[in-house]
Amino acid sequence: MGTTRRGIAPVIAVLLCAAAAGGGEPSSLQAYFLDGDPVAKWKLPKRLKEISGLASTPDGRLFGHDDETATLYQLDFEDDEIVKSFSLGTPALRGDFEGLAVANDRFFLVSSSGRLHEAREGEDGDSVDFVVHETKLGRHCEIEGLAYEPEDDTLLLLCKTSRKKKFRNFVVVHRWSLAAGESAEPPHLLVPLIDILDRIEAQSFRPSGIERHPISGNYFIVAAREGAIAEITSSGALVSARSLPKRHRQVEGIAFSPDGGLVLGDEGSKSRARLTVYRARPAAGQADSGPISR
Numbered sequence: 001m002g003t004t005r006r007g008i009a010p011v012i013a014v015l016l017c018a019a020a021a022g023g024g025e026p027s028s029l030q031a032y033f034l035d036g037d038p039v040a041k042w043k044l045p046k047r048l049k050e051i052s053g054l055a056s057t058p059d060g061r062l063f064g065h066d067d068e069t070a071t072l073y074q075l076d077f078e079d080d081e082i083v084k085s086f087s088l089g090t091p092a093l094r095g096d097f098e099g100l101a102v103a104n105d106r107f108f109l110v111s112s113s114g115r116l117h118e119a120r121e122g123e124d125g126d127s128v129d130f131v132v133h134e135t136k137l138g139r140h141c142e143i144e145g146l147a148y149e150p151e152d153d154t155l156l157l158l159c160k161t162s163r164k165k166k167f168r169n170f171v172v173v174h175r176w177s178l179a180a181g182e183s184a185e186p187p188h189l190l191v192p193l194i195d196i197l198d199r200i201e202a203q204s205f206r207p208s209g210i211e212r213h214p215i216s217g218n219y220f221i222v223a224a225r226e227g228a229i230a231e232i233t234s235s236g237a238l239v240s241a242r243s244l245p246k247r248h249r250q251v252e253g254i255a256f257s258p259d260g261g262l263v264l265g266d267e268g269s270k271s272r273a274r275l276t277v278y279r280a281r282p283a284a285g286q287a288d289s290g291p292i293s294r
Contacts, residue, residue, distance in 0.1 A: 027240040028216040029231040031280040032262050034245055039261055040077045040277040048073065048082075049268035053100035053109070053146060053209065054253035056263075057121075062255055063107070064265060067097050070109055070117060070130075077263070077275050086122030088130040093117070099146025099209070100253075101155055103178060110146040113138030114157060116176070133181065137174050140164050145210040147219065149234065153177065154184045158210040158221065169193050171207060171221065173236070189236030199241035200228045209254040209265075222264065224250045247276070 044051060052067040061083075062075045070088035087093070088109065096112045109117040114137035119130040137143060137157055145158030159172035171191040175184040196205045208224035213231075218239055221230045227248055230241035244251065244264075253265030262278040 025233060025237065025239045026216060027231060028213045028218050029220065029229065029240045032278045033281060034278055038276045039279045042077050042080050042275045044273040044275060045082065049273050051265045051267055051273045052098060052252045054255035054263060054265050055100040055102045056255050057102050058104065060258035062263065063100060064253060065097055065100050065109060069094050070097060072107060075275065077277055084124035086126040086128055088117055088119050088128060090127040098144045101146045101148040103148045108146060108155060110143055110157060112142050114143045135176055141172060144208050147210045147212050149212060153179055156210055158207050160207050171196065171205065191232055191236055191238055195238045196230050196241045200226065200243050202226050202228065208252050211254045211256060214256050215260060220254055222251045222254050224252055
């Protein structure tokens with residue numbers, strides 16, 4: 001399968017001593033060996049050429065979806081296989097789907113217009129019922145990413161392109177309360193765009209995916225076109241930002257494995273889509289765990 005692997009070093013101790021350049025907030029992003037060999041590389045099957053969102057379940061399983069049909073795939077990058085798939089509706093609902101999140105035992109799929117589709121997990125080959133929530137956030141921006149914040153039971157809807165002039169100089173993350181079924185308080189996080197551009201030395205940063213780090217609680221945001229990644233706190237303060245290695249052509253999805261591995265999903269474009277998993281740097285005085293035997 002062309003897969004290369006190394007052990008994932010524990011992340012917790014690293015985060016206690018890593019600091020963002022120019023700031024006092026601990027940086028989860030700086031803990032990862034993005035310029036080194038990945039833990040795993042997997043060229044996905046052709047049917048997942050247009051992989052978009054990624055998300056992990058509370059028990060550590062990884063799911064992904066493409067951007068045209070509401071079909072969810074359980075992905076096992078340890079064995080390079082699709083474990084199962086199930087779809088929302090019969091036949092599978094079609095649309096422009098841009099993000100996936102798992103809130104406890106509920107799956108949420110978001111469209112570019114901000115429409116949320118909620119469903120329970122299905123067995124392999126199942127078509128499951130779903131509920132639609134109209135957030136109307138598409139009036140403000142084109143949505144391009146979704147994540148779950150368990151601290152206050154909210155969904156994070158990432159804005160790719162703002163339709164409001166007052167937001168155009170910011171990276172915008174809208175917050176949606178699952179309990180109330182409406183915008184949370186505060187309704188959004190605003191990250192000054194210039195702060196990110198200064199770090200990545202680019203002219204733009206158009207977000208394509210977001211996920212919450214399971215240890216620090218910070219949010220990682222990727223931008224496919226710019227090949228960059230940023231880390232912000234849950235209150236919207238920029239912690240760190242950098243360019244991604246050139247091996248990443250178009251990162252659309254981001255997730256974390258149970259042991260802290262950073263999982264990035266590249267859409268296939270003119271070739272096969274890929275999953276790439278990165279380990280974290282070992283803490284001071286801790287040896288690298290070395291290659292995983294297969």
